[in-house]
Amino acid sequence: MNYLELVRLASPEIVVVVTALAVLAIGLASTRASGICSFVAALGLALAIGAALMLPRNATLFHGMLVISPLNSLFKIICLALAFFTVLLAHAKNSLRNHGEYLAIILLATIGLMLLVGSEELLMIFIGLELTGLSLYVMAAFDKTDVRSAEAGLKYFLFGSTASAFTLFGISFIYGMSGTTGLAAVGQKLATQSIQPLLFVGIVMTLVGFAFKIAAAPFHLWAPDAYQGAPVPSAAFIASGSKVASFVVLGKIVLVGFGPVHGSAAWHAMTAGWAPVLAVLAALSIVIGNLVALAQSNVRRLLAYSAVAHAGYTLLGLVAGGRDGFSATLFYTTVYAFTLVGAFGVVALVRRETGGDDLQNFAGLWSRSPLLAGCMSIFMLSLAGLPPLAGFFGKFYLFSVALRAGANHGLLWLVALALFGSLVSLYYYLIVLKVIFTDQSGDAATSIAARLGSDIELLQRITLSVLAIVVLLLGIMPGILLTQIAVSL
Amino acid sequence: MIAWTIYITFAGAVVLLFMPHAFSRWIALVTTVAGFVVSLIAFFQMSIVDLAHFNTIVRVAWVPMLGMNYHLAVDGISLTMALVTGLVAIASVLFSWDVDHRPNEFFFWLLLVVGGSYGVFLSADLFLLFLFYELVIVPKYFLIAIWGSTNKEYGAMKLTLYSFFGGALVFIGIIAAYVTAGSLDLNQLAEFQFAPQLQSWAFPMLFIGFAVLAGIWPLHTWAPTGHVAAPTAGSMLLAGIVMKLGSYAGLRVAMNLFPQGFQIWRGWMAVFAVIGIVYAAAVALRQRDLKFVIGYSSVSHMGFVLLGLAAANALGVSGAVLQMFSHGVIGALLFAVAGRMVYRRTHTRDLDALSGMGLNQALPFAAFSFVIASAASMGIPGFSGFAAEITILIGSWKTYPVAVWITGAGMVLVAAFTLRAVKQSFFGERSALGGSTASPGDAKSYSASPTFVTSSAERSIHPPDLAPVTLAEKFGACLLMFATLAVGLYPKLLLDRIMPAVETMRFLSK
Numbered sequence: 001m002n003y004l005e006l007v008r009l010a011s012p013e014i015v016v017v018v019t020a021l022a023v024l025a026i027g028l029a030s031t032r033a034s035g036i037c038s039f040v041a042a043l044g045l046a047l048a049i050g051a052a053l054m055l056p057r058n059a060t061l062f063h064g065m066l067v068i069s070p071l072n073s074l075f076k077i078i079c080l081a082l083a084f085f086t087v088l089l090a091h092a093k094n095s096l097r098n099h100g101e102y103l104a105i106i107l108l109a110t111i112g113l114m115l116l117v118g119s120e121e122l123l124m125i126f127i128g129l130e131l132t133g134l135s136l137y138v139m140a141a142f143d144k145t146d147v148r149s150a151e152a153g154l155k156y157f158l159f160g161s162t163a164s165a166f167t168l169f170g171i172s173f174i175y176g177m178s179g180t181t182g183l184a185a186v187g188q189k190l191a192t193q194s195i196q197p198l199l200f201v202g203i204v205m206t207l208v209g210f211a212f213k214i215a216a217a218p219f220h221l222w223a224p225d226a227y228q229g230a231p232v233p234s235a236a237f238i239a240s241g242s243k244v245a246s247f248v249v250l251g252k253i254v255l256v257g258f259g260p261v262h263g264s265a266a267w268h269a270m271t272a273g274w275a276p277v278l279a280v281l282a283a284l285s286i287v288i289g290n291l292v293a294l295a296q297s298n299v300r301r302l303l304a305y306s307a308v309a310h311a312g313y314t315l316l317g318l319v320a321g322g323r324d325g326f327s328a329t330l331f332y333t334t335v336y337a338f339t340l341v342g343a344f345g346v347v348a349l350v351r352r353e354t355g356g357d358d359l360q361n362f363a364g365l366w367s368r369s370p371l372l373a374g375c376m377s378i379f380m381l382s383l384a385g386l387p388p389l390a391g392f393f394g395k396f397y398l399f400s401v402a403l404r405a406g407a408n409h410g411l412l413w414l415v416a417l418a419l420f421g422s423l424v425s426l427y428y429y430l431i432v433l434k435v436i437f438t439d440q441s442g443d444a445a446t447s448i449a450a451r452l453g454s455d456i457e458l459l460q461r462i463t464l465s466v467l468a469i470v471v472l473l474l475g476i477m478p479g480i481l482l483t484q485i486a487v488s489l
Numbered sequence: 490m491i492a493w494t495i496y497i498t499f500a501g502a503v504v505l506l507f508m509p510h511a512f513s514r515w516i517a518l519v520t521t522v523a524g525f526v527v528s529l530i531a532f533f534q535m536s537i538v539d540l541a542h543f544n545t546i547v548r549v550a551w552v553p554m555l556g557m558n559y560h561l562a563v564d565g566i567s568l569t570m571a572l573v574t575g576l577v578a579i580a581s582v583l584f585s586w587d588v589d590h591r592p593n594e595f596f597f598w599l600l601l602v603v604g605g606s607y608g609v610f611l612s613a614d615l616f617l618l619f620l621f622y623e624l625v626i627v628p629k630y631f632l633i634a635i636w637g638s639t640n641k642e643y644g645a646m647k648l649t650l651y652s653f654f655g656g657a658l659v660f661i662g663i664i665a666a667y668v669t670a671g672s673l674d675l676n677q678l679a680e681f682q683f684a685p686q687l688q689s690w691a692f693p694m695l696f697i698g699f700a701v702l703a704g705i706w707p708l709h710t711w712a713p714t715g716h717v718a719a720p721t722a723g724s725m726l727l728a729g730i731v732m733k734l735g736s737y738a739g740l741r742v743a744m745n746l747f748p749q750g751f752q753i754w755r756g757w758m759a760v761f762a763v764i765g766i767v768y769a770a771a772v773a774l775r776q777r778d779l780k781f782v783i784g785y786s787s788v789s790h791m792g793f794v795l796l797g798l799a800a801a802n803a804l805g806v807s808g809a810v811l812q813m814f815s816h817g818v819i820g821a822l823l824f825a826v827a828g829r830m831v832y833r834r835t836h837t838r839d840l841d842a843l844s845g846m847g848l849n850q851a852l853p854f855a856a857f858s859f860v861i862a863s864a865a866s867m868g869i870p871g872f873s874g875f876a877a878e879i880t881i882l883i884g885s886w887k888t889y890p891v892a893v894w895i896t897g898a899g900m901v902l903v904a905a906f907t908l909r910a911v912k913q914s915f916f917g918e919r920s921a922l923g924g925s926t927a928s929p930g931d932a933k934s935y936s937a938s939p940t941f942v943t944s945s946a947e948r949s950i951h952p953p954d955l956a957p958v959t960l961a962e963k964f965g966a967c968l969l970m971f972a973t974l975a976v977g978l979y980p981k982l983l984l985d986r987i988m989p990a991v992e993t994m995r996f997l998s999k
Contacts, residue, residue: 386627387620396616397555399660404668412661419657426653430630430646438634438642479552486554 009059009068011051012076013114019044020107027100034099038091041103045084045110052076064121064182070488075117075248078334082241082341083110088463089345090233092352102142106237109135113245120256122171122181125249129167129213132242133160139234140226152229156238159212159222167209173202174257183257191260195272203258203274207281210253213246216281216315217288220308227304232351235300236344239307240337247333251318251326254278265319266410279319279414285312286421293428298358299347302428303340306383309425310336313418317398320405327485328401332394334481335382335474339391342467343379346372349460362432363439371461373436375468382471384429385422390474395422397478491531491611492547492561494524494571498578498604505597510589517582517596521603525575532568532986540565541989543613543676551617556673562613564993565986566810570610570737573817576972577729578603580821581722583965584829588636588720595636598628599722606730610737615663615673618742622659622702622734626652629715629723629731636720638832639778644718648727651711655701655735659742662695666746679745679995692750695743696758703735704791706765713784721828724780728787728820733813736794740806744798748996751801758799759889763896765792770902774909779831779838782910783823786866789903790816790874796892797881802997805884807987808877814983815865815873815976822862822969830855830962831914834955840910844917854958856915858966863911865973867904873973876980 007014022044023037030036052073059068083106090102112132119125137160141153175181177199178189190199208219215223227235254274263273270276289309296302314336317329347357349372354361366373382389399418402411474481501520505513542564549559563571581599588595601624608621626649633645667673670681683691697708704712712732716724744751766789773785790812797809830852832838849856865872868879878900886893976983991997 381627387624392620392623396619396660396664400555400664400667403661403664409665415664416661419660423650423653423657427646427650430649433631434634434642437631477551479554482552482554 006061009055009061010066012048012055012080013111013118015044015048015051016080016107016111016114019048020104020111023100023107024104025100027098027104034091037100037103038087041087041107042084044107045080045087049077049080049084052080064119064184065124066115066118067120068118071248071485072118074484074488075244075330076114078337079110079113079117079241079245082244082337083107083113083237085338085341085345085463085467086233086237086241088459089236089341089348090231091459092457097144102139105135105138105142106233109139109237110241113241116245117248119249120183120252122174122183122186122253122257125253126164126168126171128245128249129209130164132245133164136160136234136238136242139237140230142234143231146229146231148225148229149231150229152226155222156226156230159219163209163212163219166205166212170202170205170207170209173198174206177202183252186257187259190258195261199261200272203261204277206253207250207274207277210246210250211281214243214250214311214314215285215304215308216311217284217308220285220289220311223307224301224304227307228298228300228357232300232344232348232357236341236348239303239344240341243307243311244333244337247314247318247329251329254318255321255326262321264410265414266408267413269410275319275321278315279411282312282315282319283414283417285309285315286418290421290424294424296428299362299432300344300357302432303343303347306425306428307340309421310383312421313395313398316402316411316414316418319414320402320411322405323489324401325405327482327489328394328398330485331478331482332398334485335390335394335471338467338474339379339382339471342375342464342471343383345460345464345467346376346379349464359432359435360439362435365436371465375464376436377433378468378471380429380432382475384426386426388472388475390471390478393475393478397482490534490546491528491563491568491571493527494575494607495561495604495611497523497527498600498607502597502600502604505593505600508593510592513592513596514582514586514588517600518579520600521575521578521582524603524607525572525579528568528571528575531563532572535563535568537565537985537989540568540986541993543567543990545613545676546611548613551614556671557616558614558674559617560614560674561611561617562676563611565983565988565990566737566740567610569810569814569983569987570733571607573733573814574603574606574610574730576968577725577817577821580825580965580969581725581729583961583968584725584825585720585722586959586961587833588722590636595632595722598631599726601625601628602632602726602731606734609734613675615667615675615678615742617673618675618738619656619659619663622738623653623656625731625734626656629727632723632726633715633719637718637723638720639717640714641718644714648711648715648718651701651708655698655708658694658698658701659738660698662691662698662743665691665694675741675745681746683747683749685749688747688750689753690750692743692747693754695747696739696751696754699735699739699743700795701735702731703739703794704732704788705735705795706761706768706788706792709765709769709788709791712788713781716784716787716824717778717780721825721833724783724824724828725821728783728824729817732787732791732820733817736791736798736809736813740798740809744996745994751996755799755801758795759885759892762792762795762799763892763899765789765795766896767899767902770899770906773906774902776906777840779827779840779843779910779914780824782840782906783820783827786823786903786906787816787820789899790820790866792899793878793881793896796885796889796896800881800885800888802884802887803988803992805881805888806991806994806997807984808880808882808884810987810991811873811880811976811980811983812877815877815973818969818972818976819862819865819872819874822858822966822973823866825962825965825969826855826859826862827914830858830958830966840913843915844913847917848955849915851955852915852958854963854966858970859915860911861970861973863907865977867907868900870977871974872977873980874977876977876984880980880984 116128137157143149265279293305382391605625612618769789
C-alpha cells in the first residue's frame with residue numbers, strides 16, 4: 001500500500017480537512033471575511049462531492065477501518081450535500097461572531113460523518129461518533145451571547161458523552177465475545193456461537209448509544225433543548241447529517257454485525273434479539289414524539305419532538321430487517337434529512353426577520369413571503385407524509401416493507417401504531433401551516449417585516465427553493481434515489 | 490385522451506400560481522371547461538363495448554423496483570365519474586366568480602382537488618390511486634380554513650383528520666393486498682385469489698377507510714360541519730366530487746379486490762345504509778341552518794349508494810354509480826343555491842330568518858334552481874335522482890326486501906325535510922305575518938332570541954335589497970340543472986356504459 005493510493009482513496013476526507021484548515025485560517029486572518037469563508041467552505045464541500053464521485057467502486061483499507069463501497073460513497077455524498085446546504089444557510093450578513101471557526105467545525109463534523117459511514121469496524125465507528133459528537137457539542141453551544149445556546153450545548157454534551165460511554169462499554173463486550181472488531185467478522189463469530197446473556201448486554205448497550213444519536217425515546221431528552229437552543233444551522237445539522245450517518249451505521253451494525261441474533265418483533269412470536277429492542281424503541285418514539293409535539297408552541301421544539309417520532313418510523317425498516325428493510329430506512333432517513341434542513345432554513349429566516357421562532361412568529365408568513373410559506377408547506381406536508389411529496393413515498397415504502405417482513409403480518413401492530421402516529425402528526429403540522437396561511441401577522445411582526453421584509457437574502461431563497469424542489473422531485477420520481485440505494489446495497 | 494383531464498387540470502393549477510390576480514378565475518374556468526370537454530369527447534368517442542372493461546390508456550413504469558406503474562385506465566364507471574367531476578368543477582368555478590380574497594391560491598387549491606379526483610377515477614394502479622386520493626386532503630383543508638365561514642378552522646381540521654384517518658385504514662388494506670399478491674395493478678389484483686381469512690379483515694379495513702370520505706353513517710360527522718364551514722365552491726366539491734371518491738374507491742378497490750370479504754360483510758353494509766338514509770333524513774328535518782339540511786341530505790343520499798353496492802347485483806351497483814353521478818350534480822346545485830345565491834346576499838342561512846324574507850320574489854332564479862334541485866333530490870320522476878334511486882331499490886329488492894321497505898319510509902322523510910327547506914327558505918310568508926311564521930312554539934324549542942324574530946320581521950317589512958343573480962351563477966346553475974334533467978329523462982345514456990362495466994366485476998352474487 002503506497003501513500004499515493006491512500007491519498008486517492010481518502011481524497012474526499014482530505015479535501016474536507018484541507019478546507020476546514022483553510023477556512024479556519026481565513027477566519028483568523030480577517031474578522032470580516034465571513035463571505036469568503038462561506039464561499040471556500042461551500043467550494044471545498046463541492047470538490048469533496050466530486051472526489052467522492054471519482055472513488056473506485058470497492059476498496060478496503062486497514063482491514064475494514066476504511067471501506068469504500070457504493071453504499072458508503074453514496075452516503076458520503078449525501079452527508080456532504082447536507083453539510084453544503086447547512087453552510088449555505090449559515091451564511092448571513094449578521095451571522096455569529098467567528099464565522100470562520102463555526103464553518104470549520106461544521107466541516108470537522110462532516111469528516112466525522114464521513115468516517116462514520118465509511119467504516120465497517122467498531123473502533124473506527126466509535127472514533128467517527130466521537131469526532132462528530134464533539135464537533136456538534138461545540139456547534140450547539142456556539143452562540144456565546146445566548147444562554148439557551150449554552151444550555152443546549154451542555155445538555156447535548158452530558159447526554160452525549162454518557163451515551164458514548166455506553167456504546168464503548170457495549171463494544172468492549174462484543175469484542176470480548178467475538179475477539180474481533182470488524183463487523184463482518186463479528187457476524188460470522190456470532191453465527192457459530194451459542195447465544196449468551198453477556199452478548200445481549202453488549203448489544204443493548206451499543207444500541208443505547210445509537211438510540212441517543214438518533215434521538216429515539218426514551219433517550220431523546222436532549223433533543224428538544226438542543227434543537228431549540230442551538231444556533232439554527234447547528235440544529236439543522238444535528239437533526240439531519242448526524243441522524244443520517246447514525247442510521248447508516250446502526251443499520252450496518254445490526255444487520256451485518258448482529259445479523260445472527262436478529263430475534264423477532266412479530267406480535268405473537270417475539271423472540272430475543274435486537275429486533276424487539278428496536279421495535280420497543282420505535283413504538284415509544286412514535287407515541288411519545290407525536291403526543292408531546294401536540295403541545296408545543298415553539299416550532300423548533302415541535303420539530304424536535306417530531307424528529308423523535310420520525311426516528312421511530314425510520315427504525316421500522318431496521319426492525320423488518322433484510323435488504324429491503326435497510327433500503328427503506330436509508331431512503332426515509334435521507335428524505336427526512338433534506339426536508340428537515342429545509343424546514344430549519346425557513347425557521348432561521350423567520351427568526352432573523354421576527355426575532356423568534358414561536359408559532360406566532362410565523363403568523364401571516366404567507367403575506368410577508370409567499371416563497372418561504374410555500375417552501376415551508378412543502379416541508380411540513382412531506383414530514384406529515386402527504387403526496388406527492390417524498391415523505392409520502394418514504395412512508396409507503398417503509399410500512400409496506402415492515403408489513404411484509406414479519407411472517408403473517410406480524411409487524412402489523414407496529415405499522416398500525418406508526419399510522420396512528422402519522423394521523424396525530426398531521427394535526428400539528430397543519431397547525432403550523434394554519435398559522436402561516438390563515439392567521440394575520442401581529443402588529444409587531446408587520447412593522448418588523450416592513451423594515452426587514454426585503455432583507456431575506458437571495459442565497460437562502462435559492463437554497464430553500466432547491467431543497468423544496470428536491471423534496472417534491474423525490475416524491476414524484478422516487479426511483480432516482482431508490483435505485484441508487486438499491487444497487488449499492 | 491381522457492388522461493389529459495389530469496394533465497390539463499394540474500397544468501392549470503401551476504400556471505395559476507404565476508399569473509396576476511385578474512386572470513385567475515378565467516384560467517380556472519378555461520382549465521375546468523377543457524377538462525370537461527376532454528371527458529365529453531371521450532364519452533362520445535369510446536364505444537360502449539370498450540367501456541365494459543377497465544382498459545389501459547397509459548402505462549409507464551414508474552418505480553419498477555417496487556412494481557409501481559403510472560397506469561391509467563378507463564371503463565364506464567370511471568368515465569361517468571370523470572364527467573360529474575368536470576361538471577361540478579366548472580360549476581364551482583362559476584359560483585366562485587366573486588372570490589377576490591387571494592383568488593390565485595383559491596383556484597389553485599380548487600384545481601388540485603379536481604385534478605386529484607380525476608386521478609383517482611382513472612387510476613389503475615393501487616399506489617397511484619392512493620396517491621391521488623391523499624392528494625385531495627390538504628387542498629380541502631386550505632379551501633375551508635382560509636375561505637370558509639362558520640367555525641371554519643374546526644370544520645376544516647375535523648374533515649382533514651377524518652379523511653386522513655380513513656386514509657390510514659386504506660393504507661393498511663392496500664399494503665396487505667400489495668404484499669400478499671406482489672402487485673399493485675388493479676386488473677391483476679382483481680384476478681388474484683386472496684385467502685378468505687385475509688379478505689375477511691382486509692375488506693372491512695379498506696371499505697371503512699373509504700366510507701369515511703363517502704360520508705357513510707356513522708362515519709359521516711365530518712360532512713355536515715365541513716359543508717357548513719366550507720366556502721360555496723368547497724361544499725360543491727365536497728358533495729359533488731370528494732364524497733364520490735370514497736364510494737368509487739370502495740367499489741373499485743375494496744369490493745372488486747376482496748369479493749369474499751364483501752360477501753361476508755355486505756349484510757352489515759345494507760344495515761348501515763338503511764340506518765344512514767333514515768337517520769340523516771330525520772336529523773335534516775330538525776336543522777335550522779340551510780347548509781346543515783343539505784349536508785345531512787348528502788349523508789342520506791350517500792346511504793343510497795351504499796345500499797346499491799350492498800345489493801351485489803348488476804342493477805343495484807349500476808344504480809349506485811348512477812346515484813354518485815346524480816347526487817354529485819344535485820348536491821352541488823343545492824349547495825350553490827344555498828351558499829352562493831342565498832347566503833352571500835342575505836348573510837344568513839337560518840331557515841327562520843330566511844322565511845321572513847320572501848326570497849322567491851327577491852331572487853326568482855335562485856328559487857327556481859332550488860326547486861328543481863329539491864325535486865331532483867326528493868326523487869321526482871324526470872330527474873336523475875329518481876332514475877338512480879329506483880334502480881337501486883329494484884336492485885336491492887332482490888337481496889334485501891326489508892331494507893327497501895324501510896328505505897321507502899325514509900324517502901318520505903327525505904321529501905319532508907326537502908319540502909320544509911324549500912318552503913322556509915324561499916316561500917316563507919312575507920309581510921307582517923312573516924315575522925310570526927316562526928311560531929312561538931318553534932321559537933321556544935329552538936331558543937331563538939326575541940330580537941332575532943323582530944329583526945326578521947323588520948326585514949320582511951322592508952323588502953331585502955338583494956343583488957340580482959349574476960350571469961356566471963345562472964350559467965353554473967343551468968349547467969347542473971341540464972345535467973340532472975338529461976340523465977333523468979334518458980338514464981340509458983349513462984346506464985348503458987355503467988352496466989357492462991359493472992357486469993364484468995367478479996363480486997356480483999351469482
